[in-house]
Amino acid sequence: MQKEQNHVLKVWASRGCIHLILLTVGFLMLFPFLYMLLASLKNNQDFAANPRRLLPFTQLTTDYNGAQVPLYSFEVNGKERDAVIANGDKDKIEFGYLTTRNLLEAELKLDSHANARRRPEVLMIFPLGWVANDGTTFELDKSPGVELTLSQTSEQVKLTDRNNRTNEFAVYGVMHEGQPETTILSEQNLEVPLYVYRADGLKSSGNEAILVNTGREETLLDKEGKDRDYPVYELRSGNSVQELLMASNSTMTVFVDPKDTQFVVYTTPIETVKAAEKVEFQLKNYDTVLGQGQEDSLKLDRPLVNTILVTISVVLGQIITSVFGGYAFSRIEFKGRDTLFLAYLGSIMIPFVVLIVPMYKLMVAIGWNDKIVSLIVPWIFSAYGTFLMRQFFVTFPKEIEEAALLDGCSRLRILWRIFVPLSTPVIATQGIFTFLYAWNSFIWPLVIISTTNKNDHVLTLSLITLSNIHADKPNLVLTGAAVMILPPILVFILAQKYFVEGITSSGLKG
């Protein structure tokens, strides 16, 4: 009993293992297709999203001040909150980096390559304007002579401009080389630190300082060796006066909660903000790639029609010539037939690359270059298809034919009434392989159809052009790839058994 159970367990374990292996391989085989399909349903912005993800996302929008605007998501105190870019005069605030002249000069002399990621030795990051918690705008007049009072409390810093408008900021100490050197001021409850200044700039006397834009400018050589003007500010604190230069200034984007405009978030750069998203499959790309008459259409519809026309013509043509040829080679005995068949068989061995230059010359000579006909007519004669048909027809018993001939049936009638209906599987096999060959062919269209002649392009060719021109829109390129790859996959799924039969019969006999 115990033994039996063990055995069953063992069988199940080994089966599980095998399925695991097969599933992994299956996943690896299908992953690129899955990726292509999902990417074709993405928008361009989503495609480049980091971290990488498979499902297509769309940014949510919301109604804000009477318009649909994109929604972003912030994590504040461990909670997700949605916000939109504040519009009007609130949407951006400016701020500047203030530093001493010596520090700035040292900074500018540094090798820009080695220190590409180094933060500048900032003395103070200073707001030139902001939105306060209560929603009021707090604007610093940048014009010369305007004074701003900075006063330090135990945990907060008060900033007051000359109009006596005051705002409070939290103070965070930052250790630099073991010393509490830098302090970050931030508005309360905000993720993004807003202001930085070196504590020693204020420490010297009491806890009040005044910052004044002197209106002067100093010229220093910047990293590219060009002159640049830096506005000069004065930090007055008690009796000491320190001159500071504005190393650079920048803007921050202001986000507000559309339902509760009191909630304000600042951030820079804007690319770091996470968009509020939902999964959405967009068929828009297919419209862009195939759409007729659309302005931004990539016009793959014409190549698609061309490819369909070429493929159907080649498949039909090849089946007809192969059936006739195969019948003659297998059922009609005449002198020289077998020699001819050998020559025919030998021609399968010769690779197409040998013929590519003379075929091109031939097409030019008869005026077929750059014409769709060059993709069809030379390809409807197939030694391989003839061979396949012959191998199948040879297996038919001789009596069928003889009886029919005695009844006065013509050869054509025998072929059409007896052989063709009985050979549907092999005809289907050949048709499917020809379909794949014609649909996927690349080097011949590349040679014979010029890149400028867009009307005669087939899909493979257009896709190459497309991938070059629209390299920045990989989602559209992959949509094009999907348009090309999906029809063969569909045919494969519908006619799987012919594929397998075809490969096994052709493969092992050849």
Next chain:
Amino acid sequence: MTTLVRSANPTNKPTGLPLAIPISIVLNIITIIVSSLLSLKIFRLDEFYALGNSVQYFVGVIAFLPAIAAASAIFLLLLKNPNGRFLSLALHYLGMVFASIYLLHIWGVFTGFDAIATALYENTVWMWGLVLAYALYWIAGRLEDGKPLQNRLELVGIGIGMLSLICLLFFGGILDGASSVLGKYDEARTWAATALIIIFAFGAYRMLLMGDYFGETTDQQIAWQGWLMLSPNIIGFMIFFAGPLVLSLYLSFTDSVGVKEPNFVGLDNYGKALSIEFKTQGENDRYPQDALDAGYRVLETFRIGDKTTVIGAKDAYFWISLRNTFLFCLMLIPLATIPALLLAVILNSKIPGMKIYRAAFFLPSVAAVVGIALIWRIALYSSSVGFINYSITQVTTFLNDTLGTSFKDTEIGWLSDSRYMMFSMVLMAAWQVVGFNMVLFLAGLQGIPNDLYEAAQVDGANQLNQFRFITLPQLRPTTFFVVVTTIINGLQVFNEPFVLFRGAAFPDEVRTAVLNLYLKGFQDIQFGYSSALAWMLFAIIFVVTLVQFRINRDKTA
């Protein structure tokens, strides 16, 4: 078999000189005139499509062959020789075929495919109608026979199909097409071609009925039926295979470049490609290049002891491309066969869901290489956003975080780092072909008789031993076939490097033989040299195929 088709009306025995003979003689005279005129015209052309005088005269002579044949046919006909009849039949038939091709050419049918595509493009709606009609017809075929619903569905399908077709033809401009064809009849040559077709067809038909007059045997009757059925193939074979093949061989002995008339240069092209020299870098040679003769470029240098040997080649690209191609095949063989074999063995053990797995593994081989390569380039191989590098980052981060290891996460440039380019190409190609090979192996496995395994089980052989001593030896023909196919296809690899590395210029590391000859032929417009390269590649493929035949024969003998 002795009963002939025509024995039903034996009274139709002609007496005297039947009408068919003079008709045929007239037709043969027409053939002589047309053929001679054509030949003369070709000979007198100033310029023959930038192919040179040799080709011009060759084609001219070929154009004159029907004239000779027709002359002898007249002679034989007058002698009442059956061969005269066959020759005339063949000539009339060919005359009809070529007159038809010429008429279609005048009508603009061949170049008209562009117009057909445009018509289809502008009337996609009706194409959907055809699809719908087919779908209905297909569904009707699946239904139970004889039900009224089936008949109705079939009728509706046919109706929609007809309607769509008529609309497609009408809106697609069949009237314009017809009027354009009719418009061609203001030229004499259109009338001439049409008339030629009719009289050739008539003549051939009359001659066909002359079997008894010439004492036709059953074998002969069967023979012409065979030739007739083969004729489309043979004509296509001659025009689109044999002709170009000869032309290719000829071009490979010329310096054909674009529109200039080529000169015969003998084996120069082959010589240029194969020229290679080994030199030792002397003390006076500052660079390896200095050691080489004029016209040679450095291919490779290596040191043995304190001497540096320099290998130089006249066309370094030829050798580089050959090396790349061989390297590609060498790496592709194990990657494309071993996983295929293992998967086939697993799938052959009658596990549930086998068909689904097989379909999934096979899927990559039905998709176009162009599309596949684009997906891999964008989704997998991109060094910054590709999934392979992303997975590596994830795994290394995970390992470093959990195990405290310090693996370095380097961004591998799959398509930009010369060390990985070839491998990237091989990996993708192997991924694509593995399912195909697996199906071949599966077929091979199913051909192994089961009693072998049963006997082995009785002897107590375990699964591994069964695989080693039964499966592998029994699969040898299949394995051999798979490897040879992989090599032959690998030697012709073009799409993979072309799409994966398409940019300003193809890196040397991925310049395969076919890519090289494509670039030489259609970028540098060196048709002659490119043809020579193609023939050399063919020679290599030929050797591989020959080896396959040899070994196959040895085994069966």
